[in-house]
Amino acid sequence: MKFKGIMVICDGMGDRPHPGHGGKTPLEAAETPFMDRLADQGIVGFMDVISPGIPPGSDVAHLSLFGYDPYEYYTGRGGFEAVGAGLTLSPGDVAFRCNFASVKEDFTVMDRRAGRIREEAEKMVPAIREIKLDVEGLTYEFHHTVEHRGVLVLHGDNLSRQVSDTDPHKVGERVLRSAPLEEGVAAERTAEALNQFTLKSYEVLRNHPVNLNRIKQGKPPANIILSRGAGTLPKLQPIPQKYGVKASAIAAVALVRGVCKVVGMDLIDVPSATGGLDTDYSAKAEAALRSLKENDLTILHVKATDVASHDGDFEMKRHVIEKIDDMVGTIFRNVKGSDVYVAVTADHTTPVTVRDHTGDPVPFLLWGPGTLRSGVGRFCERTARNGNAGRIRGPDLIHELMNYMGFSQKFGF
Amino acid sequence: MKFKGIMVICDGMGDRPHPGHGGKTPLEAAETPFMDRLADQGIVGFMDVISPGIPPGSDVAHLSLFGYDPYEYYTGRGGFEAVGAGLTLSPGDVAFRCNFASVKEDFTVMDRRAGRIREEAEKMVPAIREIKLDVEGLTYEFHHTVEHRGVLVLHGDNLSRQVSDTDPHKVGERVLRSAPLEEGVAAERTAEALNQFTLKSYEVLRNHPVNLNRIKQGKPPANIILSRGAGTLPKLQPIPQKYGVKASAIAAVALVRGVCKVVGMDLIDVPSATGGLDTDYSAKAEAALRSLKENDLTILHVKATDVASHDGDFEMKRHVIEKIDDMVGTIFRNVKGSDVYVAVTADHTTPVTVRDHTGDPVPFLLWGPGTLRSGVGRFCERTARNGNAGRIRGPDLIHELMNYMGFSQKFGF
Numbered sequence: 002m003k004f005k006g007i008m009v010i011c012d013g014m015g016d017r018p019h020p021g022h023g024g025k026t027p028l029e030a031a032e033t034p035f036m037d038r039l040a041d042q043g044i045v046g047f048m049d050v051i052s053p054g055i056p057p058g059s060d061v062a063h064l065s066l067f068g069y070d071p072y073e074y075y076t077g078r079g080g081f082e083a084v085g086a087g088l089t090l091s092p093g094d095v096a097f098r099c100n101f102a103s104v105k106e107d108f109t110v111m112d113r114r115a116g117r118i119r120e121e122a123e124k125m126v127p128a129i130r131e132i133k134l135d136v137e138g139l140t141y142e143f144h145h146t147v148e149h150r151g152v153l154v155l156h157g158d159n160l161s162r163q164v165s166d167t168d169p170h171k172v173g174e175r176v177l178r179s180a181p182l183e184e185g186v187a188a189e190r191t192a193e194a195l196n197q198f199t200l201k202s203y204e205v206l207r208n209h210p211v212n213l214n215r216i217k218q219g220k221p222p223a224n225i226i227l228s229r230g231a232g233t234l235p236k237l238q239p240i241p242q243k244y245g246v247k248a249s250a251i252a253a254v255a256l257v258r259g260v261c262k263v264v265g266m267d268l269i270d271v272p273s274a275t276g277g278l279d280t281d282y283s284a285k286a287e288a289a290l291r292s293l294k295e296n297d298l299t300i301l302h303v304k305a306t307d308v309a310s311h312d313g314d315f316e317m318k319r320h321v322i323e324k325i326d327d328m329v330g331t332i333f334r335n336v337k338g339s340d341v342y343v344a345v346t347a348d349h350t351t352p353v354t355v356r357d358h359t360g361d362p363v364p365f366l367l368w369g370p371g372t373l374r375s376g377v378g379r380f381c382e383r384t385a386r387n388g389n390a391g392r393i394r395g396p397d398l399i400h401e402l403m404n405y406m407g408f409s410q411k412f413g414f
Numbered sequence: 415m416k417f418k419g420i421m422v423i424c425d426g427m428g429d430r431p432h433p434g435h436g437g438k439t440p441l442e443a444a445e446t447p448f449m450d451r452l453a454d455q456g457i458v459g460f461m462d463v464i465s466p467g468i469p470p471g472s473d474v475a476h477l478s479l480f481g482y483d484p485y486e487y488y489t490g491r492g493g494f495e496a497v498g499a500g501l502t503l504s505p506g507d508v509a510f511r512c513n514f515a516s517v518k519e520d521f522t523v524m525d526r527r528a529g530r531i532r533e534e535a536e537k538m539v540p541a542i543r544e545i546k547l548d549v550e551g552l553t554y555e556f557h558h559t560v561e562h563r564g565v566l567v568l569h570g571d572n573l574s575r576q577v578s579d580t581d582p583h584k585v586g587e588r589v590l591r592s593a594p595l596e597e598g599v600a601a602e603r604t605a606e607a608l609n610q611f612t613l614k615s616y617e618v619l620r621n622h623p624v625n626l627n628r629i630k631q632g633k634p635p636a637n638i639i640l641s642r643g644a645g646t647l648p649k650l651q652p653i654p655q656k657y658g659v660k661a662s663a664i665a666a667v668a669l670v671r672g673v674c675k676v677v678g679m680d681l682i683d684v685p686s687a688t689g690g691l692d693t694d695y696s697a698k699a700e701a702a703l704r705s706l707k708e709n710d711l712t713i714l715h716v717k718a719t720d721v722a723s724h725d726g727d728f729e730m731k732r733h734v735i736e737k738i739d740d741m742v743g744t745i746f747r748n749v750k751g752s753d754v755y756v757a758v759t760a761d762h763t764t765p766v767t768v769r770d771h772t773g774d775p776v777p778f779l780l781w782g783p784g785t786l787r788s789g790v791g792r793f794c795e796r797t798a799r800n801g802n803a804g805r806i807r808g809p810d811l812i813h814e815l816m817n818y819m820g821f822s823q824k825f826g827f
Contacts, residue, residue, distance in 0.1 A: 371430040371431060371765065372430075372431075373431060373796055374437075374796075389796070389799035389800055391799070391804055391805030392804070392805065397466035398466075399467075400465070400467030401467040403467055403773075404466075404467035404468075404772055404773035404774065409467055409468060409469055409772070411469040411471050411770075412464055412468055412469070412470055412474050413470060413472070413474025413488060414471040414472065414491045414643060
């Protein structure tokens with residue numbers, strides 16, 4: 002017998018006790034009747050998404066949650082970002098995340114986001130695409146994505162993702178020369194191409210009419226493209242082959258969409274789901290329920306918990322968690338009594354006191370027919386540590402879900 | 415100081431809450447005063463015999479329980495099956511599990527067990543052994559084991575276990591051609607030999623007097639040998655060297671006997687222990703107690719729990735578990751007050767609702783002098799998840815046992 006499953010991933014939901022809120026975490030402070038109920042009736046535990054104490058990036062975290070050991074499969078962020086932006090990568094291509102930025106004539110960075118330029122960036126793309134790179138057998142693609150962001154993809158044989166960023170990641174510092182991070186001609190060629198692209202982007206942008214107009218208006222010009230996070234496509238067995246399931250993902254964030262696409266999930270677009278604090282939770286729940294009809298496994302990713310965490314906003318995070326609980330409630334009301342499994346977890350901990358990812362384990366629950374009742378009452382970081390599923394690693398949860406859904410493969414006879 | 419130990423392995427004993435039995439598992443429904451007592455006084459936890467969510471086969475599960483990581487040491491089922499049937503394998507030999515089966519002239523399988531032929535199969539073995547294989551430097555052995563089953567061993571240099579089965583595993587399908595599953599001449603030679611053997615088995619069996627007689631009686635002829643589960647001997651350090659213990663095993667099932675033998679245990683025969691639901695539990699307990707005099711470690715395997723599980727028979731499984739508890743009681747009464755350690759666990763979960771192995775963790779207990787009292791009261795899947803030993807992996811339990819028995823080797827100085 003085969004069953005269906007939904008995995009809800011609440012980005013950065015894990016947290017720490019907050020001294021200003023009676024020592025509660027946002028998840029403890031929130032009213033979450035539905036997650037509490039699933040946790041109480043199902044199995045509950047805590048998970049090191051990578052390994053104890055290691056803070057996961059969102060890309061690495063999702064790879065791990067989908068069952069791929071990131072130490073074996075992670076090949077940089079750029080590839081996921083490019084695929085998430087809708088580009089098609091070939092094996093060997095190297096992709097970078099880019100920013101439209103403002104630099105002085107001596108290449109000192111004044112604004113890494115060029116005054117948070119938005120639509121105007123798109124108007125400068127044709128000029129950027131005029132750039133010719135003088136590296137044999139190498140071509141490139143450049144795309145503007147959202148706001149001040151873009152993606153650069155280098156196509157060609159003998160490239161390497163082992164090159165350093167041109168983005169200094171800090172205002173007041175000079176643009177960096179990309180350097181090869183490993184021996185061999187591949188990394189040298191890649192760094193050379195990136196340096197040429199960076200320098201030439203300044204040449205074509207500095208006097209671009211859009212920028213001349215921005216300067217007239219007192220806005221910082223978007224006069225250079227800074228690149229970071231070189232990445233390639235990882236070589237992995239996609240989820241439909243790995244587990245024998247048809248899988249889909251509901252996610253608004255380009256990076257997460259990229260990981261989902263690369264591992265072989267179909268992306269479901271929910272126009273009102275923004276990836277921000279204003280996302281449409283009930284539209285996401287409805288889309289997940291519809292997806293169940295056609296798919297065995299559906300991933301439902303919510304970014305807003307992480308946004309509130311990076312803002313250090315306890316009350317907003319509590320509010321977002323309550324919205325997520327409503328969303329889980331909509332799912333619960335529609336699947337109870339059927340044979341659908343629901344897992345809820347986070348991709349990492351982002352304490353509002355730290356405002357960045359940390360390496361604390363995250364809570365998880367797994368609910369459905371035949372799961373042993375934990376009886377923990379509530380779903381939070383504290384009960385998870387005394388739950389009935391103990392402490393697991395990131396790739397274990399999807400294997401446990403596949404086991405209950407009837408898709409796991411026996412090892413041996 | 416060195417102490418003695420018994421590990422009781424209840425095949426497939428782990429289960430899930432059963433909706434038809436008040437949400438209890440068979441282990442929860444059974445009266446198990448002795449296992450409860452050992453669990454309460456000893457340490458209790460839950461174990462992923464391979465890793466979370468991965469359903470173990472019996473061979474892989476036992477390798478893991480004996481301390482060998484199956485991802486490193488598992489080399490297919492055939493080798494264990496052959497050794498379990500009493501054959502001697504050399505390194506490099508490739509062994510297969512075989513069935514006497516019935517096929518039509520176009521090699522469509524009519525009955526994978528040839529009407530569950532038993533003693534008559536033995537009478538056809540001399541004819542089978544007349545088969546000549548035309549593959550250079552290669553010889554073979556064929557043995558009938560029990561019922562419709564047999565074992566084929568290919569001897570010779572340059573063989574490979576990476577070949578596919580000839581058994582289609584399904585009635586109404588054609589006998590398969592074995593194909594190499596890896597590059598190179600070794601797999602090609604092995605597949606070629608297996609294909610010759612299969613075809614020639616049909617030639618020597620189709621008009622065999624035993625079969626002509628069976629046809630006259632309206633029984634399906636046993637006119638072909640189907641093979642599956644190619645395996646070699648794993649290269650491993652046997653238990654006497656690995657742990658410094660003299661070890662014995664009481665097990666009726668050929669596959670489990672094979673694993674025990676391959677890892678260097680002495681097999682103890684208990685004629686009234688059948689491997690079935692009618693096995694003689696008290697004779698097994700008595701044999702284990704006798705074995706303690708000559709051995710440091712004794713493995714006591716009971717198959718009946720798995721038989722009841724595959725039959726989907728909750729009441730029978732409950733009954734078998736109570737018989738096992740009596741058996742544990744006999745051991746307990748004889749060893750209490752001495753320095754004998756007792757561990758009880760399962761090799762995998764086989765829920766009666768699923769009727770097949772699943773990847774759920776199994777409960778375990780470890781009792782003896784110096785173990786920290788868990789105070790869980792009862793021994794079951796639920797208490798194990800909240801026990802005082804947490805969640806461990808298959809190879810960990812025997813190491814914990816060796817530690818208490820005083821046989822573990824210090825790592826470092």
